[in-house]
Amino acid sequence: MESLKNTEYYSDQTLKNWIENESMNEALANKADSIRRNIYGDDVYIRGLIEFSNFCKNDCFYCGIRKSNKNVERYRLLPQEIIDCADIGYKLGFRTYVMQSGEDTYYTDDMIVEIVEKVKENHSDTAITLSLGEKSYDSYKRFYDAGADRYLLREETSDREHYSKLHPSFMSFDHRREALWQLKEIGYQVGGGFMVDSPYQTTENLI
Structure with missing residues (x-):
């Protein structure tokens, strides 16, 4: 050994x-x-996690909020409710927020920008992490310019074949990786990483 x-x-x-x-x-x-x-x-390090929607357009096979799961009680917070959550969190001492949802097309870029700008306006000494899934470069840039500091986008696995077992065919391993590089290029602090003990995972996948 x-x-x-x-x-x-x-x-x-x-x-x-x-x-x-x-x-x-x-x-x-x-x-x-x-x-x-x-x-x-x-x-x-303590973060205030605001899970504001469990609707998702994707159908990742391992995920409890996948769109084909009919047993989930779905919910969405309105933009003002998200802002209110941040206000409550600030009073409780939180200075970092993670705003996370499924890939929910209900929320437009304008809505996300408005939320980020308002939270930053109310609490300029806070950091905002977004976790909204794959977006366009322009969307990422708008969120960053609005005041978002970090973006969390799990790579889930670094093995292409394993990725295909976890996701439907319309989702792209290369697109997910490209999104991570785009986030870094824009200037975000980027959170990525893989899942441990995901379906079909082998020791070689982890390595």
Whole structure:
């Protein structure tokens, strides 16, 4: 068994051994905790999550709010209700908001811009993260210019074949990646990443 060295790169086989060998769990957790402490110390970062719609035009096979799921009680918040949530959160001490929804076509770019601008107008010392799914470059740019600071868009998997098992054929692995590069180019702090234990996931997918 290789020791956990202070380096960023390990062979695929080493990673496979670590992931699949449960006896390594404690050592890996301790190493991760050490890295976390070196970077963040013991600070706790709190975000106010405003889940404002669970309607979605997509049909991702793993997702509970996929459009074909008829057992979901759907809801939408009005723009003013979203702004009100931010006001309440501010009074409670939140200074970062994550505004998240399914890919809901009800909300136009003008509506999102209005919400972001109003929250920033009311609370200039806050940061806003949007998580609205795949949009056009122009939409991303408008949201950023309105005051959005960050954008969360999960890549979900870095393996093209695995991606095709999680999504219908009209969704594109390349388009998702291109969206992430566009967000970074515009100037957002970008959150991405993959899901752990998603359907059909293999150790090789994680690596």
